[in-house]
Amino acid sequence: MDIGSLQRIGWDNKVLKNYNTVDLPLEFCMLQEKASAAFTAWRRESARLGEELADVMLYVTHIAQMAGLDMDHEVKAKVDKNASNPA
Template identity: 40%
Template sequence: MIDLKQLQREVYQNKVEKGFNITDICREFCYLQGELAEAFEAYDRREPGLGEELADVAIYLLGLAEILHVDLESEIVRKIEINRKRKYVTENGVLKKAEG
């Protein structure tokens, strides 16, 4: 089983050891967005390496979570439960979150 908490720490430690950014939060969000764009480009062009690009997205996300002291594993588990309980309706052919 994967331990996201440990992966967060490992990603952060790698950033520290390599001298990568760990203080400019805005820059980290931009890097994350850039990695997501690269993943989309690989998908859109049907290029090999989509998995590696998605891994880059996950790595940047884990690193950002560690920098911000967010327990991403707990947040994912909590959000999955919220989504599991959420009800949806289709209105005019569009799936929407039900009120209430």
């Protein structure tokens, strides 16, 4: 699945379930909570690390959607920029 598809599917799920789609500061707080959960899973060597990182990725795409950004485009542009920077 590409990032753009992930962004659309995740957003459609938020809309369908009537989750937050307008409060951007709240979404950033939720992202911080999910990142903290991922760190805790890593620190405890939990099998849940992958699931927690997936939550982080989904919240990033939710924030992008709220901000009118296409994360597929943004990530590709950033990878290209990083590749052209000297080491």
